[in-house]
Amino acid sequence: MGHPKAKTLPESAASATDSKIKDYFMKFDTNRDGKLSKQELKMAFRGLGSRAPWLRALLVISRMDENRDGYISDHELNKLVEFIHQRGYNFNFTA
Ligand SMILES: [Ca+2]
Ligand SMILES: [Ca+2]
Numbered sequence: 001m002g003h004p005k006a007k008t009l010p011e012s013a014a015s016a017t018d019s020k021i022k023d024y025f026m027k028f029d030t031n032r033d034g035k036l037s038k039q040e041l042k043m044a045f046r047g048l049g050s051r052a053p054w055l056r057a058l059l060v061i062s063r064m065d066e067n068r069d070g071y072i073s074d075h076e077l078n079k080l081v082e083f084i085h086q087r088g089y090n091f092n093f094t095a
Pocket of ligand 2: 064065066067068069070071072073076
């Protein structure tokens with residue numbers, strides 16, 4: 001039981017998914033500052049079909065904003081990607 005991640009995806013597919021998740025979120029960086037604000041996160045979670053995108057955005061900021069600037073920047077986005085995996089959000093990437 002020491003291994004909580006029972007991944008069904010092979011390693012390579014998992015990392016491909018990671019970068020697609022990142023790409024997805026960065027599409028919502030509408031002001032192009034390279035960071036995701038609460039507002040931008042909200043739009044991203046809405047796009048994922050979250051019923052409470054605003055709460056999700058707040059949760060993500062409070063958990064993953066390591067430097068407390070109120071934004072999710074690139075390395076913080078890695079933690080968000082893990083969170084997305086844990087949550088099992090369904091990404092329908094066909095590209
Ligand atoms: Ca931004
Ligand atoms: Ca930050």
